[in-house]
Amino acid sequence: MKQVQTVLLLLLILGCAGCTRSADDVWNDTKTASRHMGRGVTSLGGKRGTSRQVAQQGEFEGKERFSRKPKDFIPLDDVEELLIADAEAIPAPTESPGDEGSSIPGIEAFKDPALDPNIAAIFEHIHFPYNSSLIKGEDNLQVLQQIVFYLAKHPRMSVFIEGHCDKRGSAAYNFALGANRANTVRTALVREGASPDRLFTISYGKERLLFDEEGEEFHRLNRRGQFKIYEK
């Protein structure tokens, strides 16, 4: 038995030694591995987005929306398929607010719900972790639900969802991060039942900080999804 163990051990060492890699190889593996961290056993199922089980009927909405070719851009050859498979991707609304011919006016016509005491508590801010567009926490989910509930009662209301970042990331990169934050909120609202054509995103990056001070609590409050509303 001991001899078998020794042989197996030597074979394993030899096998591993045969796979000795350069620092670049190790680095490439390490960075790829970071995508799977925190996903537990689900990471064993391959890359998400290429194939996955659909949990509910509503997740097929992406397919309906992408079944028509977009008129104003050309996607990469497989992106349509990926987005169909990806229930978390909700493309931009068919109209662009303020544009010629759009039934939705520009931002000037939208108002800050915080200024209306009747609805200020409904449209509270959604907060995000650092350098992330994930929505976490019961408080955030409750805000999303109450917004969806309110929008269901106000079918003529349109909403601008603003994505904001804290001051630590660079201004240019934060534009992309802010866009993803706004879109995550939009996707969450759509998955809860809101109409995607009434929800528009704006990325402000870190151009509209609520607090200029340093400190983790100030940073947390700056990393937010914020709302502006318009009712026809």
Place this chain on the structure above:
Amino acid sequence: MFRSFFFLLFAIAPLFCAQESEELLVLLGNEKALFPAYIEEIEMVSSKFGESYAKQLKDVLKFDIGHNGMNKIATNQEEKDIQAALGTPKFNEAVNVKALQATGLSHLIRLQIEGSNLHAKIIEVSAATSRNVGPIECSGNLAQDRKKIHQLADTIHQVLFGKPGIASSKILFVSKRRLPSIRNEPQYASEVYEADYDGQNCRQLTHTNSLCATPLWIPKRSQSLLKTNEHGSSKFLYVSYELGQPKFYTLSLYGGSPKRVTTMRGNQLTPTISSDGSQLAFCSDITGTADLYLVQFESGIGAIGKPRQIFHARGTATGCPCFSPDGRKVAFVSNKDGCPRIYIMDIPKVGTKSADLKPILISKKCRNNTSPCWSPDGKKIAYSARNSGDREIWVYDIEKESEEQISKGEGSKESPSWAADNLHLVFHAYTTSGCDIYMINLNQPEPTKISSGTGDKLFAVWEPLDI
């Protein structure tokens, strides 16, 4: 069995480690020897200008020479030695070259204003040669004369180093001001400005009363197809939040109405134009995630045809594209592998699948990397990166595949933009007193603040050579 398992673990562990864990010790390699230069007081001969005006002109030239990336202005102690060697300076008198050589001086610049004409004499001390430059006619209006002094500085640079200088070039930037708060929420507005490379002669170009961001010069080659333009047009492109969602507009430096670039839906952010002006790349969230797009571009028309997606990685933030000088590659930032890093990629052909895109990671030393900017000669990519503490400006050498920190000093530094000489960079930095624009060059790591006044100054971009 457990013993064998642990033995196995220890035996193979080193094989999984990188060859060595390189400790990040930043040594700035750009503190190079510069040529000491000395600019004499301007000699006034029947001049219609006062001494104080002459001093202002000299200070402009002193700044230009001291920031040309090749010279350094003599220190106070060196000045005393040089003055002792020169004796009483006279523009037309011969210089005691041997005495000057003993001081270590490389270049002496003598100036004289005769009437309204400024004459300059450049003396290369080591070669014991001199050359007259000018005269340039001064107006007595400092704003106008500054431009002439910048041109003189560039001529001197050409004479001394055989390359054009950057003192006559300009920058675009955004100035952001805070408005009165509404219900404790701060309000902001920002506009695009143009200034000389030293931050002077500043003028507002946009009047949007909203937020503007990331302006760009439109290369002249893209404007050559314009049929008429009374000013011979120099245009720029910028992002405006006038309608709510950020969209691209073009505007002439000489006024007129802004023109929308594309009618694409969604947010349009961080644009960049290829050096021949024929392609526009940008970030958009039209699919619900921040991806990269590319569209054919012409200054007089805007976007030509539909933008096409050139990079998509689900659920990741990708932005800040910049073209290689030949327009065949893009560098960009993405957090697809965790924290934001810089990648370069060939621009994919139509019909490419996202799975076939193979971006190459270039920023490996720091975790938080953004705002790549490709140098006009294509050899370097500058970007902003944070190792610990403040963000600094780093440069990736494409041939050597190496990264080097080039900036130091106070503030978190972002959005570098190369000058046409591949030596100077302009960027913005957040300090305790706000955000301002700074200039640096690869030979002088200490940034020089060039913006002034109230409000944050951001997103500075250096004028390309052919504007």
